[in-house]
Amino acid sequence: MRGRILVVDDDAAIREVVRLNLEAEGYDVTSAENVERARTAFSAEHFEMAILDVMLPDGDGFELARALRENSDLPIMMLSARDTDVDKAVGLGVGADDYLTKPFSPLELVARVKAHLRRYAASAPARAHEGLIHVGPVSVDVARRTVLVRGAEVELTATEFDILRMLAEQPGRVYTKAQIYEHVWGEEAFGDLSTVQVHVRRLRTKIEEHPDEPTLVTTVWGIGYRLEEGR
Structure with a gap:
């Protein structure tokens, strides 16, 4: 999957159109029909982008955008039949990155999503430097040392955190046990490096849904470990 996107709209037909077009491009889509379900989904998963309707049955899409922005730097696109400059200004003012007026072209929506996610991916090193790293469902706060x-x-x-942070800073890259040991322990690696394996095993018991069949921190046999991208 190329990324996980949250789509919030009370119109089932629009949710379906958006979902089908995004999934056709390889994105993983979670749909919600109201604010309550959107908040539940957002608290349970990590998303790379959110697409929000302005008018929702149990709340205001603008306020939902504001709440999401307080907890994440992901791109946010507003959808609305209201096309006045005031509405667009309000949407951008609460933290949204884009505003698309209904009815919209699915091709235009997909093109805008791709553009936002390209910029989001390109800014990942800067976000990591600022102290926040997002890789799939894993979020690492470097400053607070929380996950x-x-x-x-x-x-x-502390050791498990340092290993995960190292892997998260370059997701998809394979690190040898020696590289991990030297980076985390700050000593030259030699001899038996089974201590790295033990710590990775313990890390998996805490972050994997099925530690014996890991999908986040995976083993590249004969080489080492990596944190998978977008799992």
Whole structure:
């Protein structure tokens, strides 16, 4: 999957059109029909982007955008039949990155989504430097030394955190046990490096849904470990 996107709209037909077009491009889409379900989904998963209707049955899409922005730097696109400059200014003012007026072209929506996600991916090194790293369902707050997995905080030891941070800073890259040992322990690696394997195993018990069949921190046999992208 190329990224996980939250789509919030009370119109089932619009949700379906958006979902089908985004999934055709390889995106993983979670749909919600109101603010309550959107908040539940957002707290349970990590998303790379949110597409929000302005008029929702149990709340205001603008306020939902404001709430999401307080907890994430993901791109936010507003959808609305209201096309006045005032509405657009309000949407952008609460933290949205884009405003698309209904009815819209699915091709235009997909093109805008791709553009936002390209910029979001390109800014990942800067965000990591600022102290926040997002990789799939894993969020690492470097400054606070905290980790969220699928929206839930996970308690890690200092060593487990340092290993995960190292892997998260370059997702998809394979690190050898020696590289991990030298980076985390600050000593030259030699001899038996099974201590790295033990800590990785413990880390998996805390962040993986099925530690014996890991999908986040995976083993590249004969080489080392990597944190998978977009799992």
